[in-house]
Amino acid sequence: MNLLSLAYKNLQRRKLRSAFTIAGIALSAWVLVTLLGFNKGYEKSLNRDIDNMGFQIVLTAKGCPYEAATLMLKGGTGLRYMPEKLVEEVASAPEVAATTPMLMHAEFDPYKGENGGTVVYLGVDGETYPQMKAYFEFASGQWFSAPEAKEIVLGYEAAELEQREIGDMMLLPGSEEEFLVTGILKRTGTQDDGMIFMPLRTVQNVFNKQNLLTMLGIRLKQGIDSSAFEEKLYQLPDVQVVSMAQVKNTIISLVKSARVIVLSIAAIAFLIAVFGVLNTVLMSVFERYQEIGILKSIGALPKQIFAMIWIETILLCSGGCVAGIVFSYAFAGISEKLIRFFLPFAPNGELIFLSPDLILSAFAAITLTGMLGGILPALRAAHIRPLDAIRSEV
Amino acid sequence: MRKFLYFLFVFLWSAETIAAVGCDLNDPDRDVKRFFPDSSGYKTEYVSVAKNGGEELYKQMENRLGDQFNGIYETIDVPYTLYTVLKDAAPIGYIHGVNQKGKYGGMQVFLIMDTKGKIKHLYFQKLTSKNAKELRAPEFGAQFAGLSLTDFDVYDVAARTAMPGSAVAAIQNPAPENTEDFYAALRGTKKNLILLDSFIFHKREAEK
Numbered sequence: 001m002n003l004l005s006l007a008y009k010n011l012q013r014r015k016l017r018s019a020f021t022i023a024g025i026a027l028s029a030w031v032l033v034t035l036l037g038f039n040k041g042y043e044k045s046l047n048r049d050i051d052n053m054g055f056q057i058v059l060t061a062k063g064c065p066y067e068a069a070t071l072m073l074k075g076g077t078g079l080r081y082m083p084e085k086l087v088e089e090v091a092s093a094p095e096v097a098a099t100t101p102m103l104m105h106a107e108f109d110p111y112k113g114e115n116g117g118t119v120v121y122l123g124v125d126g127e128t129y130p131q132m133k134a135y136f137e138f139a140s141g142q143w144f145s146a147p148e149a150k151e152i153v154l155g156y157e158a159a160e161l162e163q164r165e166i167g168d169m170m171l172l173p174g175s176e177e178e179f180l181v182t183g184i185l186k187r188t189g190t191q192d193d194g195m196i197f198m199p200l201r202t203v204q205n206v207f208n209k210q211n212l213l214t215m216l217g218i219r220l221k222q223g224i225d226s227s228a229f230e231e232k233l234y235q236l237p238d239v240q241v242v243s244m245a246q247v248k249n250t251i252i253s254l255v256k257s258a259r260v261i262v263l264s265i266a267a268i269a270f271l272i273a274v275f276g277v278l279n280t281v282l283m284s285v286f287e288r289y290q291e292i293g294i295l296k297s298i299g300a301l302p303k304q305i306f307a308m309i310w311i312e313t314i315l316l317c318s319g320g321c322v323a324g325i326v327f328s329y330a331f332a333g334i335s336e337k338l339i340r341f342f343l344p345f346a347p348n349g350e351l352i353f354l355s356p357d358l359i360l361s362a363f364a365a366i367t368l369t370g371m372l373g374g375i376l377p378a379l380r381a382a383h384i385r386p387l388d389a390i391r392s393e394v
Numbered sequence: 395m396r397k398f399l400y401f402l403f404v405f406l407w408s409a410e411t412i413a414a415v416g417c418d419l420n421d422p423d424r425d426v427k428r429f430f431p432d433s434s435g436y437k438t439e440y441v442s443v444a445k446n447g448g449e450e451l452y453k454q455m456e457n458r459l460g461d462q463f464n465g466i467y468e469t470i471d472v473p474y475t476l477y478t479v480l481k482d483a484a485p486i487g488y489i490h491g492v493n494q495k496g497k498y499g500g501m502q503v504f505l506i507m508d509t510k511g512k513i514k515h516l517y518f519q520k521l522t523s524k525n526a527k528e529l530r531a532p533e534f535g536a537q538f539a540g541l542s543l544t545d546f547d548v549y550d551v552a553a554r555t556a557m558p559g560s561a562v563a564a565i566q567n568p569a570p571e572n573t574e575d576f577y578a579a580l581r582g583t584k585k586n587l588i589l590l591d592s593f594i595f596h597k598r599e600a601e602k
Contacts, residue, residue: 111526113420113519114428160415162522163467163493163500171498171522178498 003304007311014284018316021280025320025366026327028273032266033328033362034335034352039259041353042346046251049190049347050244054132055100055217056226058242059090059233079104081212082239090216093232095224100128102215103200105207109173119173121196123203132217133192141166141183144199153183153197161194172206189348270366273320274373281313281377292381293389306382310374317370321363328354416440416473417491417502420519429506429515430479430487437478441593444470455588461551461581464495468585476593485509490590491519494582497574498522503582505538511595512542516583525569529579537565543587543595551581 011018061080084101091099103123110116126144130136139159144151152170154162159181164170169178179198187193204210220226226245233241285292292305328335336351419425426436443452452470456463463469477489491504499522506515516535523529541561548557554577556563567576 109522111518111521111523111530114425117420157415160467161493161500163464163495165466169498171524173522176524 003308003311007308007315010284010288010308011312011315017280017284021277021316022320022323024273024276025317025370026323028266028270029321029324029362029366030327030331031324032270032366033325033354033359034332035259035262035266036358036362037328037332037352037354038335038339039263040355040358041349041351042255043252044353045347045349045351046248048349050248054134055219056244057218057220057230057233058244059086059216059218059236059239060214060242062238062240079106079214081209081214082216084211084213086213086236086239087216089236090218090233093229095220095229095232096218097221098128098131098219100125100132100217101200101213102129102217103203103209103212104214105203105209107173107207111173119196121172121198121203121207123198123200125200129197129217132219135188136192137186139184139186141181143183145182147199148201148205149182149199150177150179150202151182151199152179153185154181155185155193155195155197156187157193158196159184175206177206270369274317274369277313277316277320277370278373278377280316281309281374282380284312285309285377285381288381289384289392290389292384293386293392296384297386297390302382305384306378309378309381310371313374313377314367314371317374318363318367321366321370324366325359325363328352415467415493416475417493417504417519418475419477419489419491419504422477425517426477426479426489429489429517430481433479433481433486434483435480436489437480439476439478441474441476442471443589443592446592451592455585455592458547458588459551459581459585460549460553467493467495474589474593476590487514488590488594490586490593492582492586492589494578494585496521496523496578497572498524501575501578501582503579503586505583505586505590507590510542511587511591512540513538513583513587515539516579518579521575523572523575525572525575528568529575531568534566534568538583543584543591546584546587549580549584551584554580 059082061082063080081103087099087101090096102125105121105123106118107121108116109119112119126147130143139156141153143153154164159165162170164181164184166181166184168181170181171178185192198206204212220229226243230241230243233239295305296302332352332354339351340346422436422438426433443455447454449470452463472493474490474492478485479487479489487509488507489504490507491502494501494503499520501521501523502519504517504519505513506517508514516538518526518530521529528534545561548560549562550556554573562580565580567573569576
């Protein structure tokens with residue numbers, strides 16, 4: 001009989017105790033792997049969300065809300081405008097790869113709800129905007145046919161709410177003019193899903209905002225230092241610079257602080273589980289004191305006894321670790337829902353990312369720690385003197 | 395154990411799916427009190443054809459409507475919000491809304507019902523139309539008061555005709571130049587009544 005099967009049989013002799021020890025390790029491994037996966041997934045999703053914005057820097061007039069949600073909360077008020085000629089000035093900078101001008105307009109619709117409500121329109125340039133938002137895909141249709149066309153492209157949710165299909169007509173609040181729906185975008189999981197897009201020139205003309213913009217999206221050339229360029233932009237009068245890198249760094253540093261605390265708790269939980277294993281194996285060594293003595297008296301060497309006990313520890317730790325990893329995969333959906341429930345801000349997409357390298361490192365770390373923990377009971381067993389053991393009353 | 399695994403599967407799977415758009419009251423506390431001033435509270439339930447009868451019910455409803463459901467927006471999994479209005483824990487009415495395609499945008503057609511299945515009020519929460527003012531006028535909504543699904547059963551949605559002399563045939567279009575939105579309002583009302591019948595009234599009869 002080899003040592004592995006002997007160690008396995010020993011664990012089977014105390015099934016319930018072995019099961020509870022494995023469960024302890026499994027629970028702590030589950031928490032640890034999920035947290036490590038969250039660490040990776042959150043950063044990955046946040047990066048993707050920010051990259052999906054299509055531009056690294058947004059230029060707005062000072063004090064202007066640049067997000068549709070903020071605008072809706074403020075009842076469509078607070079919009080400020082920049083002159084359109086700013087586009088040429090910024091676009092001519094050598095650091096800039098592309099720019100896209102936008103004009104957001106909030107209109108009060110008296111027939112929305114009991115007391116009316118705000119509808120937000122985003123005027124975009126049909127040429128440059130789609131290039132910035134390369135991830136946009138059409139569920140049906142296409143972008144506008146001309147810069148001043150009376151046409152509308154709808155985000156997925158806006159189309160659902162308005163029950164629009166390609167070729168349908170839409171009205172703007174307070175206007176009798178009809179606008180043709182030329183495209184419906186696929187769901188993106190961003191605020192663009194609820195957006196009503198119109199050609200920039202059309203929005204400027206219809207809402208009497210000629211030569212004005214609310215935002216200018218800027219994409220920089222590869223390798224350009226975005227902070228240095230932002231400093232340059234601050235020289236422009238009456239504009240505010242919103243850097244996506246800044247937004248990302250702020251969120252990530254906040255999450256990092258919370259992560260240190262949570263990971264420390266997970267590490268403590270894991271150490272407790274390892275001490276549980278140590279205790280279990282040590283108990284089993286004491287219980288088998290005479291048995292180990294007999295083994296030694298019939299010729300088992302100390303290194304073989306050491307290996308047998310050590311293998312038992314490794315089996316417990318690796319078994320628990322595998323179970324914990326399986327739990328992490330199986331319950332990733334639920335864990336994600338819980339995290340989203342408790343977290344004030346969570347990006348779209350996968351929040352818990354369990355990559356093969358993460359799983360392998362977690363498995364290696366947990367098993368190695370278990371192996372270290374198993375040295376003491378294995379040494380105790382290896383040093384048992386056969387005669388003392390056989391004579392003992394244990 | 396099998397039930398637990400089934401629940402787990404549904405729960406994990408549902409995390410990946412995104413349901414179709416529903417129709418809620420913007421301000422339920424205010425609206426319930428407005429339509430039922432003597433109410434003491436309300437109960438909110440989320441119902442769907444998928445959960446209440448599935449494909450078979452969906453087909454039955456389509457037949458009863460006399461028109462095909464729009465495959466994009468009137469899907470089997472649309473989550474409907476049903477408000478049961480209470481007075482001292484006893485139901486005194488229901489409020490239920492549906493999305494309906496109008497000529498220029500989505501309409502949200504809410505029916506305020508009594509417990510016997512008769513319309514008390516018709517309320518357009520959202521309406522984009524050149525004749526929004528006329529359609530939202532109390533005079534237009536008043537024409538629906540007292541009607542039930544039995545009255546609408548004689549209205550052919552596809553043909554846009556009602557049996558002469560019936561209560562639905564008597565409903566006047568307040569803006570004759572815009573027939574699209576008028577017929578959309580009638581379709582939305584009939585669809586809403588069919589849904590309410592499936593979710594409440596028919597179920598209640600079956601339980602008796």
